[in-house]
Amino acid sequence: MIYKLQFADLLPYWDVLVRGLAFTILLTLASTLSGVAVGTLGASARTFGPQWLSRLVGAYVELIRNTPFLVQLFFVYFGLPAAGLKLTETQAAFIAMTINLGAYSTEIIRAGIEATPKGVIEAGVSLAMTRLQVLRHVVLKPAFEKVWPALASQIIIVMLGSSVVSQISAEDLTYAANFIQSRNFRAFESYFVVALAYLMLAILARAILRALGSRLFPKA
């Protein structure tokens, strides 16, 4: 028996798809902003902070980088409420993604910071810049410029990884696919279309991040 693919059966559910798409985009945007913020703080603490703080951040980075995102998500969604912190699906998804991206971007940004020559920092200090000014203008800006491509691909990896938030019934793009196939029984078609949507998102995100990169760090 040859099966004929029936993509038309997806059409009545277009609004579900659009809502899922919007959720995935917003979730990625929000957790990218907070994740990179965590990463910036983490990388600064790791390089310039006291030893105990540096060690603590190091442990956080290794713990997150060596466990699956799915388990981190389950821990936040199922584990934390047992410890007294109640979270909605969306909040849990956002927190788990922030923690995840935070760890990876700490490591990425740290690599950029460590490539800053010591003399440049001393030059900043000798120009009577405050510590914060040195950190912001002398250390972080060139560091971000150096690691921008790595950061961009990590953001895209996190976006694709976000497909598992459907497992705690956060209503993202994958959730839409699960929902549709449970109604019309066109499982392959649903997942195929949603996979293509993710592919488009990834390609679009890559283009946007590249454009943003050349905007933020114009080649002199």
Next chain:
Amino acid sequence: MADFSLWVIVSNLLLAARWTIALSLIAFVCGGVVGLLLLFARISGVRLLERFVFLYVEFFQGTPLLMQMFMLFFGVALFGVEISPWMAASLALTLWTSAFLTEIWRGCVKSVPLGQWDAADSLGFNFVDLMRYVILPQALRISVPPTVGFLVQVVKGTALASIIGFVELTRAGTMINNATFRPFLVYTIVGLIYFALCFPLSLLAKSLERRLNAAR
């Protein structure tokens, strides 16, 4: 609610971790073989082959692994073939791994200086000899650290097999949690077992990389 002792929880999770390890090994070995074939196609100089591998990599790197598993699980069934979660997970992980390894290894091959290719060419090497005696021995050395590093991603990737119903470490954690209602404890242990599997690999990758950089 069943009252499981800590030891029962830990030992059952450790037993389930065997499946995580088995799945990781299958994905890594099969993915490595497929990845190597794709690598040869990618650098063969035949446009059509190169184009195919490019799109293959783009697809598997640009879509979530979870979608790939769902598509395989339901896609194969369309041909009237019954496929177990175990098979679907192994296949999806193999394809996914091969796409990443091909791309990693292509970077290593490309880092062999162009002069080496020209030299072998001028000595009349054919493609197989060129690969065997000139390019691969040099590319192999630099490819080890990133390959070991990627193995960590493979181990973590196997967690998604739980979603299509294969009982490995994460799935076992969910099942035990459903019986004991102790999510904080269970997922902490699950996380620690993954950490115990992945962290040594991460350390190994880092030390291999340092040794390679020191040698140059």
